[in-house]
Amino acid sequence: MLGRLNHVAIAVPDLSIATASYRDQLGARVSQPQPLPEHGVTVVFVELPNSKVELLEPLGENSPIAAFLAKSPDGGMHHICYEVEDILAARDQLVATGARVLGSGEPKIGAHGKPVLFLHPKDFFGTLIELEQV
């Protein structure tokens, strides 16, 4: 089922500082900040040769990363995203094994314009897993 490691998302309290660090200290290629109001984050993409890191800063009220940053004010790794070919088949297969899908259980359109789901971190040893259909 699992395909490529699409990205690792890192929640940060200050996106401009984190972006400057990845660009100037770590020497990585970074995108312009992209506000995604429907996802409650502003994101900067760190482009690596084989995958991506996404730096996330809360945007607006009820940001999905606000609680994470309240608990970890310095920031930290928030989730890992794996690609799947068929997200509904993946969901049904996972649910049949007892795994819990967050929210309504229906895929939403994610930050890359593709269907995504999140799996309950309690079912995967404390790791929030995003599945993205590609």
Added chain:
Amino acid sequence: MLGRLNHVAIAVPDLSIATASYRDQLGARVSQPQPLPEHGVTVVFVELPNSKVELLEPLGENSPIAAFLAKSPDGGMHHICYEVEDILAARDQLVATGARVLGSGEPKIGAHGKPVLFLHPKDFFGTLIELEQV
């Protein structure tokens, strides 16, 4: 400086359960468990098409992931490893910008037999970064 995303390491309290989950629930290719006493962990490699996830379980006394699991008993993402071409040049460049290298500051031979360093998570928004020379 930053090259490929070499791996994401996930600390887990029970390696056999986590391995079975990645293999049977998530349908990924997993290695046999490999005890690495000199690193204080037993590791299972989850092979993805473009990168790796490493599932880590504490091994022996003074495991470097014991404190992490004491704080997060369910487990969680422990570190992210980026490849660099020249680890000494990378270190010197980072230290010149004020970043802190953990331990003695000298590279050690990591789990893949290559020189590695860890950067202080406080300097990188709560994320423990491993650099590996490839």
